Amino acid sequence: MSATARKAGFGAALWDYLTTVDHKKIGILYLVAGIFFFILGGLEAMLIRIQLISPNNEFISAQFYNEVLTMHGTTMIFLAAMPLIFALMNAVVPLQIGARDVAFPFVNSLGFWLFFFGGVMLNVSWFVTGAPDAGWTAYAPLSIFSEGHGVDFYAIGLQISGFGTLMGGINFIVTVVNMRAPGMTYMRMPLFTWTAFIASVLILFAFPALTVGLFMLTFDRLFGANFFDPAMGGNAIIWEHLFWIFGHPEVYILILPAFGVFSEVIPTFAKKRLFGYSSMVFATVLIAFLGFMVWAHHMFTVGLGPIANSIFAVATMAIAVPTGIKIFNWLFTLWGGSIRLTSPMVFALGFIPTFTIGGMTGVMLASAAADFQYHDSYFVVAHFHYVIVGGVVLGLFAGIIYWWPKMFGTMLNEKLNHWFFWLFFIGFHLTFFIQHFLGLMGMPRRYWKFLPDQGLDLFNLISTIGAFFMAVGTIVFLYNVIITQVKGVKVSGDPWDARTLEWAIPSPPPFYNFKQEPLVRGLDPLWIEKTEGNGKIQPATPLGDIHMPNNSFVPFMMSLGLFIAGFGVMFQGTYWVLAVIGFGITAGSMLYRSFKDDLGYHVHKEDLEDEKGDGSNG
Template sequence: MAIVTPQRPEALAPEQTPSAPSRFLRRPTNTGVYGLWGWMTTVDHKKIGIMYSVTAFLFFLVGGMEALLLRIQLGSPDNTFLRADTYNQVFTMHGTTMIFLVIMPLSAGLANYLLPIMIGARDVAFPRINALGYWVFLAGGLFMYSSFFLGGAPNGGWFGYVPLTRNLPGHNIDFWVFGLQILGIASLTGAINLIVTVINMRAPGMSLMRMPIFVWMSLVAQFLLLFAIPVITVALFLLGFDRLFATNFFNVAAGSDPLLWQHLFWMFGHPEVYILILPAMGIVSEILPVFSRKPLFGYQVMVFSGIAIGFMGWGVWAHHMFATGLGPVAVSAFSASTMFIAVPTGVKIFNWISTMWKGKLSFPTPMLFAIGFVTMFTIGGLSGVTHGVVPADTQQTDTYYIVAHFHYVLFGGSMFGLFGGIYYWYPKFAGRLLDERLGKIHFWLMLLGFNLTFGPFHILGLQGMPRRIYTYPSGRGWDVWNLVSTIGSFVIALSILTFIINVIKNRKPQDVGDDPWDARTLEWTIPSPPPEYNFKEIPLVTSRDELWHRKYTEDENGRSVRRVVEAPASASTDIEPAADGEHSDEHGDEHAGDHAEEHEPHIHMPSPSYWPLLTALAMPVICYGMIYKTWAVAILGGLMEFGCLFAWALEPATAPEDLPQHEEHEAVPVS
């Protein structure tokens, strides 16, 4: 919008001024930073994506061990394996970990790695902010887990209901409040970055309706994050003020209404549910067409149902609160909206089935996980609809039926989808395939263990077993199903072990080629693993499922026929030129160009930076200072934060040393 007048010679753009390179914190450049230091200062979206995913997986192991502790405790009645207080800490951290430190960052990691490549970009819009997102996430996670060594972990549940969390003694809840604030900053910066990337950095021809569906679903999820995070930020600020400064927000004695917390929390919490599931839905929508050898059924409908879920996700939060006495009007409205949101979700399920219908199905591990997702998520979705029925929900509230439901959508849904994505894109990330036999063992064990663990929760819930209890008396018909569930949880653990073995065993480099699955999207046009700049030449996109159309065309009967493009000399010999002449010509040229250029191209990439890491490290310092009310530490952290941000703002995105040569000649000032 702004009318930018041409640059005047009087002033010199800061990018080109060599900012006084002090010996302290000398800026790393693109050339010559390797090893650990290279990872710590990287701004490459692929490395950041890998760091997100690996860290999230490590947290997944921690959260999974917590789950095993819980299941051991609940495996038999009147068990004394965990004390009540320990149980509270472990179940709070299990929920918080799995949501904020596993599924969200795992989705963020895949999105980070894949979104730029899928839209034909060389990096994200703000590479340093991207790095900041990761380091803040790590700092927040470690900060929260440090509570185990500092007097006890958060013990108020992942939902942190007031006035309980306002009044619990000790610093446990403080760690939860401030840890989530830190994680919120990570999510917010990540969301802004990915939104701008997708909106602004698409390759020529990559219109919105040609974007791969995973890009679309991640985009919707990032928008949900953008608007949901500030709501929980406020809720946590109110609670934090109450705990630190004895304000009255949730002080019932001062006339406060503790329902405010539930409203704010679930205003965030329900969009959050879709933040967790939408990326997995996108992954599954990528996998199913590839292994059905058919395009995704109803692409537009899939896109719009995803958007519809994103919008409607804001109008259903009170179904978490049916038992709180909202009044008949509110309850009816939220009941209706809750059932209504099942419609776009159901549309998606039918589209997945239709994608597979009459396809040439093959069943490698990613496909198994995708089908596992569709089936398990459908079960979870159906029990979700029953929550929309208010009389039933009133009965189910705070029972294991609820626990069954959200594990079917979050584990049976999100985690199955994410594992499918890991198996599917692993060759792209690592340049080698995971073992199919172990992969299948992983899948079947996980499917079995998952249903053994969480299936019985439906029955337990309907039999009236309340959630959040650390033990129960025998003789209520709960004993057998709890034991089954505990056994199932160890089967899940075994399946995860299979996955770890699979990753560790497959370290030998293989030649998987660019496109081992015969897939459809742009990430499979580049080498595995991709070079730092992703694309030697920014691709020109002419259709949805770009790669498929580069590889295949249709004969007169509408059947897919493989193009012959590998021969570098003539673009198309076997196909009739009339069928699709212009496309094959273009691509023939492009391929010829790719092969001709043997040497490493000089492609400008942003330079590494310390500031994201240091900026992130300042945040826990502030929070420790706040929690222990040692204001000097908090102020020190604040100054550190301020200084880092300032230094960051003054640091050019690209170090002068990394600028292309011809530019430098122009840039060197005369003065």
């Protein structure tokens, strides 16, 4: 009965989380780590905005500024947005498809610990020789020439956390394909599950390109390889291709699950089924597919020639079509509904105009010729913040607030959530809308300082003021989390009057999720039972023993091994011993795992009958 961790005490709880293979607990781990890194990345953003509050400002040095901007981007994408996406996927996807667990609980845990140690490694760089300073894109040869070990930390840290993400991705693909409850056909899957599934496919095919790129960067820097060194026949543009072959799908890896969140939140609070469900699914798949063939729109100014530029420009514009379909489907889900302005819904409603602007500037950027002006200017900065903050971050917060009761059994304070939204939303537009103009007025991105008398002073000041609004908003949210958890008022299994399967079980769910496998009779199964049945999901199978996986400390040790080995590879010399130790720990853990049979255990029928709750809503 290790999974339930009946033992009391902090030590026991800690050990439970270090060894857990329960997707719900892993979801919480992702959430905590993701929010931590989100705050860290936010502080870095504040440093950037304070530096740019006035012309010729010398608040921080040029070198430190480059480190801050690099770490801001890297942290926000890889260490905040990705894990928060995984937090929601872990917390929700198995429940939405009526599964008792994910396909690979062990791999799931390994994925988290690899991500976590990779993230820690990246941030250790602050204290050892300085953080990476070549931008989150780490374009060669700047990243090759960069002194110190900052970029090594970038390459090895991301490599480790990238492995974790890849494993998480495979886990969710197989979970969705193999673990669906009886009756949960593909076209009955909730949109969030669909988008998580497609995002996982994107992870699977996009991350290996980054893996290869990072290996080359590491080999160039640490082992004298010549991939990107022009003097030895290398070519710096290869890095750009590999990075963006990964990097562009990455954008969709982030935004698609956010779309999924909105596709859950909007129908719930409009009390209406999702308009055009099948075209939403189709649009998701199409966006993912097109997302793989547009990477070079990040490289219009590289000099690929007009033919390549035109092809990539038109392909990029094509993505606007399925995205537009989604926007209109959401609008028409609202049409004729009965809209409740709860806080997740307010985030969703804030998202629609914001993301529309982000999408529009996206199309403008897709126009290759015009991109010669936009590229690498603050226009681009504004664009991708509209997409990533206005799309992904609003989506993540909508999702976190929406599923908070399911994850923790408590309800965040609605009033504070509204305060959070308005501060964050107004601050966001103040910060970033104006940056479109800064870019067109001639301010390139990644500028440590801008000069006086160039007409850039006022807008930069406004932008910085907006950033403070966002910071205050985030503080309100954190305060809300703390007081909610301290009060600890429990809520029912279905506090939002929602539609999908996860709301049919108690909050938080028992560790085996569903006592009996649920029978799914259509899209929005809980809603169907509410309107056509007795409000309870019918079981598909009789009550029986439930097979559960054992907890394991191996994932933690495997990841720790790679973390230690990373330092050895980086510092070399006598530090090679660290690499030997680290790889030894990882290999030993793998052998241990493969030599010790892990058959899991069974929760017995008799025990289940004693447990409270009947596995359905109530």
